[in-house]
Amino acid sequence: MQQKEYLVGVDMGGTKIAIGLLSVDGEMIKEIRLDTKGHEGPEIVVNRVVEAINALSEGYEIRGIGVGVPGIVDTDHGIIRYWSTFDWRNVHLGQMLNAQLDKKITVVNDASAATWGEFNFGAGQQSKNMLFMTISTGIGGGIIFERKLYTGSNRLAGEIGHVTVNPNGPTCNCGKLGCLEVYASGVSIQRHAVDAIKKCTSMLVEMEKQEQRPIDTKMVFAAYESGDLVAQEIIEQAATYVGIVLANFIQTFNPDCIVLGGGVMKTTSRFMEKIEEVTETYVLPSYRNTYEIRRSQLFENAALIGAAHLIV
Structure with missing residues (x-):
């Protein structure tokens, strides 16, 4: 017997958009991925998302659609206030989707969505108060407080x-100096490596020649595993x-x-392991053994699953 209602989750990233059909208990039924192409403008992107949702959900009763989006999001009104990647400002995403789909639409920050996904269906299950950090192209996060998603006054x-981890550090995309993101994001790790090999000897130079592609984050980590001092630093x-920060x-x-x-x-x-070691070094002794640091279980599906289940 087919389940009566299903959920749709959408994770809008800077490069890809993932759309999934899910059961109310978090099971992924099927999924579609497409290129974002956000430079084409919100209307064109929304039309392609709607087309994909219709194809994915044909024959299923949909309770609602949850959308996770990077940047500053006004969840109460379904508006993307600012998405820096494409310079989208005040995009009424919820209204635009609802006009074509006539379903309940929830639009949330993607890190908040991923936090909710991990808490309910991933590595954060059974916790009461949880901190989520996603370290990818950029760095985002979310907070579970007393088993509820905490989003703050605004x-x-x-x-x-x-x-801020270094007030004298490099300028971040946000305009501040020395943000965590300028040191630990994937883009920053890659950029620091490119700058470093101009001044220091590193196996990264040879790796770049052998692989015939520019240095990327994976290459830096491979050099780190091989003992390269530049990558290690x-x-x-x-x-x-x-x-x-943790x-x-x-x-x-x-x-x-x-x-x-x-x-x-x-x-x-x-x-x-290094993150765990540093965290324990800097936290006060009375806090040790009060927390557990875990790796994500859902990874690229966390925001999709979380966004869908924020509409339940």
Whole structure:
């Protein structure tokens, strides 16, 4: 017997859009991925998303559609206030989707959506107070407080990537100096490596020649695993700043669980181990053994699943 109602989750990324049909208990029934092409403008992107949702959900009764989007999101009104990747401002995404789909639409920040997904169906299950950090192209995060998604007075909570770790550091895309994101995001790790090999000897130079492609984050982690000193300095600097930020959050709101997701966390277990080591070093002794740091279980599906289940 076919289940009566299903959910649709949408994860709008800078490169790809993932759309999934899900059961109410989190099972992925089927999924579609398409290129974002956000430079074409919101209307064209929305039309392609609607077409994909209709194809995916044909023959199914849909309760609602949850959409996770990077940037500053006005969830109450379904508006993308600002998405820096494509310079989208005040895009009434919920209204645009509803006009064509006539379904309940929820639009949320993608990191908040991923937080909810991990809490309910991933590595954060059974926790009461959880911190989620996604380390990917950029760095985002979310907070579960007393088993509820905490978004703050203006729904802006969770901008972990823009916590200042070095007030004399490089300028971040947000305009501030020394944000965590300028040291530990995938893009920043790659950029630091490109700059470093201009001044230092590194196996990254040879790797770039052999693979006949520019240095990327995966290449930096491969060099790190092989003992390259330049890569080691970059990766361990990233892990150190992540660990310091986690220690501060632990002492601020005392979570029992910290979940780390995003593409960078798929690279090597040594990175995770270094983060754990630094966190324990910087946290006060009374907080040790009060938390557990876990790797994401859902990874690229976290935001999709979480966005869908925020409409339940």
